Amino acid sequence: MKRKQVLFEMPYFFWLAFFVIAPILLIAYQSFFNIRGQFTLGNYATYFTSATYLRMTLNSVWYAFLITLFTLLISYPTAYFLHYTKHKQLWLLLIILPTWINLLLKAYAFIGIFSQDGSVNQFLTFIGIGPQQILFTDASFLFVATYIQIPFMILPIFNAIEDLQPSYINASRDLGANNWQTFTRIIFPMTMSGVKAGVQAVFIPSLSLFMLTRLIGGNRVITLGTAIEEHFLVTMNWGMGSTIGVVLIIAMFIIMSLTGEHKKKGRKHND
Amino acid sequence: MSKPIITLKHVYKNYGDTNVLHDINMTLEAGKFYTLLGPSGSGKTTILRTIGGFVTPSSGDVLFDGQRINDLPANKRQVNTIFQDYALFPHMDVYDNVAFGLTIRKTPKEVIEKKVLRALKLVQLSGYEDRSISELSGGQQQRVAIARALVNEPQVLLLDEALSALDMKLRKEMQVELRDLQQRLGITFLFVTHDQEEALAMSDEIFVMDDGKILQSGTPVDIYDEPVNHFVANFIGESNIVPGKMLSDYRVEFVNKVFECADAGMKPDENVEVVLRPEDLDIVAPDAGKLVVTIDTQLFRGDYYEVIAYDDDHNEWLIHSTNPTKDDQRVGLFFEPEDIHVMRYGESEQAFDARLETYED
Ligand SMILES: Nc1ncnc2c1ncn2[C@@H]1O[C@H](COP(=O)(O)OP(=O)(O)OP(=O)(O)O)[C@@H](O)[C@H]1O
Ligand SMILES: [Mg+2]
Numbered sequence: 001m002k003r004k005q006v007l008f009e010m011p012y013f014f015w016l017a018f019f020v021i022a023p024i025l026l027i028a029y030q031s032f033f034n035i036r037g038q039f040t041l042g043n044y045a046t047y048f049t050s051a052t053y054l055r056m057t058l059n060s061v062w063y064a065f066l067i068t069l070f071t072l073l074i075s076y077p078t079a080y081f082l083h084y085t086k087h088k089q090l091w092l093l094l095i096i097l098p099t100w101i102n103l104l105l106k107a108y109a110f111i112g113i114f115s116q117d118g119s120v121n122q123f124l125t126f127i128g129i130g131p132q133q134i135l136f137t138d139a140s141f142l143f144v145a146t147y148i149q150i151p152f153m154i155l156p157i158f159n160a161i162e163d164l165q166p167s168y169i170n171a172s173r174d175l176g177a178n179n180w181q182t183f184t185r186i187i188f189p190m191t192m193s194g195v196k197a198g199v200q201a202v203f204i205p206s207l208s209l210f211m212l213t214r215l216i217g218g219n220r221v222i223t224l225g226t227a228i229e230e231h232f233l234v235t236m237n238w239g240m241g242s243t244i245g246v247v248l249i250i251a252m253f254i255i256m257s258l259t260g261e262h263k264k265k266g267r268k269h270n271d
Numbered sequence: 272m273s274k275p276i277i278t279l280k281h282v283y284k285n286y287g288d289t290n291v292l293h294d295i296n297m298t299l300e301a302g303k304f305y306t307l308l309g310p311s312g313s314g315k316t317t318i319l320r321t322i323g324g325f326v327t328p329s330s331g332d333v334l335f336d337g338q339r340i341n342d343l344p345a346n347k348r349q350v351n352t353i354f355q356d357y358a359l360f361p362h363m364d365v366y367d368n369v370a371f372g373l374t375i376r377k378t379p380k381e382v383i384e385k386k387v388l389r390a391l392k393l394v395q396l397s398g399y400e401d402r403s404i405s406e407l408s409g410g411q412q413q414r415v416a417i418a419r420a421l422v423n424e425p426q427v428l429l430l431d432e433a434l435s436a437l438d439m440k441l442r443k444e445m446q447v448e449l450r451d452l453q454q455r456l457g458i459t460f461l462f463v464t465h466d467q468e469e470a471l472a473m474s475d476e477i478f479v480m481d482d483g484k485i486l487q488s489g490t491p492v493d494i495y496d497e498p499v500n501h502f503v504a505n506f507i508g509e510s511n512i513v514p515g516k517m518l519s520d521y522r523v524e525f526v527n528k529v530f531e532c533a534d535a536g537m538k539p540d541e542n543v544e545v546v547l548r549p550e551d552l553d554i555v556a557p558d559a560g561k562l563v564v565t566i567d568t569q570l571f572r573g574d575y576y577e578v579i580a581y582d583d584d585h586n587e588w589l590i591h592s593t594n595p596t597k598d599d600q601r602v603g604l605f606f607e608p609e610d611i612h613v614m615r616y617g618e619s620e621q622a623f624d625a626r627l628e629t630y631e632d
Binding site: 170 | 323324325344345346350351352354356358359360361362371372375376419420423
């Protein structure tokens with residue numbers, strides 16, 4: 001019995017060891033070597049003292065925050081109304097569909113749409129505003145990034161809303177709460193798990209988006225992802241790239257613990 | 272007669288082709304304790320949901336204090352429900368659950384605190400304020416649900432099997448508590464239960480339901496003593512039901528013997544069913560009995576013996592006896608004419624009441 005169980009768990013352990021733990025250890029190891037292959041703490045010293053890196057970090061966090069916020073603002077109502085529509089499975093499929101298309105393809109599609117003579121500018125010309133610079137702006141970067149992340153936010157929220165038993169809503173209405181009170185006090189808090197899962201799924205990847213920063217943001221937005229790519233592929237400073245990687249991994253753990261389940265702090269009621 | 276607080280008039284409810292409620296008529300007077308009694312799936316919860324505002328009737332009217340409330344949303348009704356699955360909010364602790372209704376109504380904090388603590392004390396859960404719902408047993412959850420509804424002091428309280436998860440002792444205590452509370456606060460209770468003993472013990476009036484219809488309504492004593500049909504007789508208490516023939520007024524024949532009885536108003540020689548309650552049958556010497564039976568088995572039930580016996584025509588008789596008997600012994604059964612209750616086949620409650628009028632007093 002015991003042996004059999006071990007046998008079943010083997011592939012999982014190997015996967016974990018080779019594709020999760022080993023790379024993390026390698027990155028951590030790499031981060032302690034400088035470009036000449038000598039052991040050093042210099043990479044970390046550079047990272048935490050250089051204004052450029054710190055600004056880049058703040059930038060990344062700020063843009064990831066904006067992307068997550070916009071995604072959430074759009075996704076929650078969408079998931080909520082989706083729950084009450086007739087053919088929700090079909091609608092859900094339509095929402096998931098874009099995630100099957102390669103990110104690069106989507107990025108190039110947006111270049112076409114946003115470019116000087118793309119469809120958006122044609123429309124702006126048509127209504128008399130005239131062509132605008134859309135591509136290579138912060139706004140277009142945020143727009144496309146949000147668009148790409150939306151399905152990953154909608155899905156967990158939608159599942160959480162679907163799991164919510166209607167009897168809780170009935171109980172709330174029974175106790176006198178109107179629609180808005182029921183939403184803010186019952187529905188939203190009880191679907192918080194979906195929101196947290198969505199935030200995790202969106203915020204962390206958004207920290208290291210690099211393709212879009214080039215193609216849509218025109219390198220105006222430089223995130224940690226762009227920096228890592230630069231160090232590994234252009235300057236060949238693997239040590240520095242790994243250091244940023246380690247910072248990202250730590251950031252990930254911080255986000256996970258912030259959005260994870262907390263032990264509730266007991267509140268005292270006087271008797 | 273005090274004025275009705277809730278009235279249902281010819282209420283029907285259909286889900287697609289299935290008819291769940293069929294011509295429900297109910298009048299609930301303010302301050303009384305009503306019970307809906309019926310087997311699973313008979314439509315009890317659906318009636319509560321109709322009154323609570325979670326189900327709109329397909330036709331018919333729901334009145335509150337004389338006003339039609341069919342279209343009034345649930346949060347505007349002065350009715351609170353204790354749901355069959357409790358529906359306690361898992362993200363709030365016990366205190367916040369109970370305080371929910373009062374918070375919504377913007378009650379001052381001190382008042383909320385006083386009322387919540389009092390309600391928790393009432394359901395014997397003082398000291399559980401900070402517990403989360405998942406840390407409570409089923410019975411404790413049920414009591415929190417009771418406190419959460421009661422704390423709002425509604426005019427009408429709907430209780431969907433509110434005591435079903437409690438053990439016998441606590442259940443008996445809560446029955447007394449609820450009944451006491453209902454009388455003290457003057458709240459109208461509509462209580463749903465499977466448990467006929469609970470219904471008989473607590474109610475001013477019982478509605479017996481089956482298959483979306485109300486078969487009979489009346490005081491516990493009325494329903495127990497004079498069930499209108501086989502179903503009600505079987506559902507409320509235990510009974511011996513045998514086929515018989517009404518020879519003339521006050522004379523009925525069953526198991527091939529003629530007996531004097533207290534029923535009248537039927538056609539001569541009409542086929543009927545006869546009900547004899549097990550506790551109305553007294554075991555006597557064979558020559559003193561109206562029937563002679565042979566004891567088959569007996570079970571000790573704590574406060575009585577449940578005896579099963581057969582007469583010479585192989586009809587089974589259930590007897591509740593305070594004294595033990597011996598197996599295979601031949602004994603007599605004695606009962607008074609008033610203990611015989613005669614039921615006509617297919618008689619509705621209205622026809623039954625009308626017939627009773629013709630010969631009683
Ligand atoms: N939303 C619904 N759609 C279709 N049928 C329903 C719906 N709600 C209830 N029913 C049906 O209506 C009937 C009555 O249900 P109801 O919940 O009122 O029964 P109940 O008397 O409360 O039973 P129980 O004692 O098991 O709680 C059942 O046959 C049930 O299947
Ligand atoms: Mg029910």
